[in-house]
Each structure stands twice: as structure tokens, then as C-alpha cells.
Amino acid sequence: MDIKCLLLDIEGTTTSISFVKDELFPYIRRKLESYLESNWDALEVQDDVESLRKQATEDATKMGGVPEIASSLETPTLIQSSVITNVNWNMDQDRKMTALKQLQGHMWREGYSSGEIQGHLYEDVEEALKLWTSSGKKVYIYSSGSVEAQKLLFQHSVAGNLLQYFSGHFDTKIGLKIESASYQEISKSIAVAPDKILFLTDLPAEAIAANEAGVQVKLLVRPGNAPLNEETLQRFGICHNFKEIQLK
Numbered sequence: 001m002d003i004k005c006l007l008l009d010i011e012g013t014t015t016s017i018s019f020v021k022d023e024l025f026p027y028i029r030r031k032l033e034s035y036l037e038s039n040w041d042a043l044e045v046q047d048d049v050e051s052l053r054k055q056a057t058e059d060a061t062k063m064g065g066v067p068e069i070a071s072s073l074e075t076p077t078l079i080q081s082s083v084i085t086n087v088n089w090n091m092d093q094d095r096k097m098t099a100l101k102q103l104q105g106h107m108w109r110e111g112y113s114s115g116e117i118q119g120h121l122y123e124d125v126e127e128a129l130k131l132w133t134s135s136g137k138k139v140y141i142y143s144s145g146s147v148e149a150q151k152l153l154f155q156h157s158v159a160g161n162l163l164q165y166f167s168g169h170f171d172t173k174i175g176l177k178i179e180s181a182s183y184q185e186i187s188k189s190i191a192v193a194p195d196k197i198l199f200l201t202d203l204p205a206e207a208i209a210a211n212e213a214g215v216q217v218k219l220l221v222r223p224g225n226a227p228l229n230e231e232t233l234q235r236f237g238i239c240h241n242f243k244e245i246q247l248k
């Protein structure tokens with residue numbers, strides 16, 4: 001494959017889905033109440049709550065059942081309780097919204113630095129990052145997890161701090177991963193033509209969006225990933241690990 005850079009998804013690609021679902025997300029549910037209580041006056045927390053509030057108000061015009069966040073004029077206890085209901089509801093739907101992902105990234109900071117969480121990476125990831133970067137390829141991350149959450153995962157990973165291998169990080173601030181415009185924006189931002197980018201992901205909807213933007217794609221079949229249907233298998237190449245990826 002003649003490519004200049006790699007664009008990597010995280011969950012289901014570099015990292016197991018079970019790490020995200022069984023460790024990262026439960027951490028948020030477990031700690032949210034005490035995190036809000038202890039950090040309530042921090043500007044970062046107030047910004048996160050405001051972003052969630054705006055998102056909830058916007059969502060309420062488009063769909064039913066979205067738990068709204070109490071007005072900033074209410075008591076902290078009441079607002080915090082509405083934030084907990086809202087965050088749990090959004091996590092139940094596994095929504096990839098920026099406001100939720102920002103808050104999660106801020107909360108995981110403490111979990112990673114205390115050692116309570118360590119970022120999972122498949123065994124082949126570190127070796128591939130070394131090989132690709134030493135042969136002149138640039139490697140970028142594009143994940144629905146916030147840029148801060150991405151950096152924490154690779155900084156505190158089971159293979160140590162791997163941040164040095166990345167030339168940049170993208171999250172949903174550039175657009176959703178299921179929209180082809182996001183890949184065009186990334187291509188512009190890194191000044192690499194779409195057909196010289198190889199995007200690795202586990203999700204067909206992301207593969208289709210990237211492909212529509214002219215980006216090359218391979219789908220990862222990792223343990224625990226959702227099975228791929230025949231149409232997807234016909235359309236995209238698959239690989240089981242990064243060692244199978246041959247680059248020129």
C-alpha cells in the first residue's frame with residue numbers, strides 16, 4: 001500500500017472494546033458523584049456541565065426522553081443529581097457526543113495518574129508504531145474519545161508511554177467519525193491527500209465515511225469486535241492485527 005500516514009481508531013482497533021466497556025466506562029459511573037462534589041467549583045467542571053446542559057437542550061428538540069440538566073440557578077446538589085442522570089443516560093446509549101467525551105477525559109486523568117486504570121493496547125500495537133514511524137510514516141489518532149482521553153490512554157498504557165509515536169490527535173471536534181467531511185478536514189489539517197492516508201477502524205460506518213472521502217481503509221477484526229457482514233467484507237480489506245498491514 002502506497003500511503004504517507006496512518007489514521008488509527010482506538011476502541012476495537014488499538015484497544016479492546018471490553019477495556020472501554022468494562023473498565024473505562026464503569027470508572028465514570030462509579031466516580032461521577034464524588035468527582036462532581038469534590039471539584040464542583042473548578043472552572044473545568046463548570047464548563048463541562050454547561051456543555052452537557054447545552055447538548056441536552058439541543059437534544060430535547062430532536063428526540064424524546066433526554067434527561068435535562070437543572071438550571072445553574074438551582075442548588076449544586078440538584079444540578080449534580082441531574083448531571084448524573086444525564087451522563088448515565090447518555091452512556092447507556094453509548095453516545096459519542098463531544099460534551100460527554102470531554103467530561104470523561106477529565107475524569108480519567110485521576111484514574112490513570114493514580115494507576116487505577118492502565119490503557120489497554122493489543123500486543124502488536126507498539127511494534128507497529130515503531131516500525132511505521134521509523135520508516136517515515138506519520139501516525140495520527142482519530143477517536144470519538146476526547147484528545148485528552150486519547151493521550152492519557154497512550155501515555156499510561158500497558159506498554160508504557162507511547163505518545164512519542166503520534167504526530168497528532170483528532171476527536172469529534174473535527175466532526176463525527178461517520179461523516180465523510182470529517183476525513184476531508186483531517187486530510188486538509190495534516191496536508192496529506194486522502195488517498196495517501198490509511199484509516200484503520202473496527203466500524204463499517206466509519207470505514208464507509210472515510211472511503212467516501214477517498215481515504216484508504218482497512219477494518220480490524222479483533223477479539224470481541226462486532227461481526228462484519230458479507231457486504232462489508234466484500235467492500236473493504238480486513239486484518240486481524242497490525243502485523244498484517246504491508247506498507248510500501
Ligand SMILES: CSCCC(=O)C(=O)COP(=O)(O)O
Pocket residue numbers: 009010011012020024096101104142143144145146149150153177
Ligand atoms: C480513547 S477514549 C475511550 C474510548 C471512548 O470513549 C470512545 O468513544 C472510543 O471510540 P473510538 O472512536 O476510538 O472507537
Ligand SMILES: [Mg+2]
Pocket residue numbers: 009010011012013201202203
Ligand atoms: Mg472503534
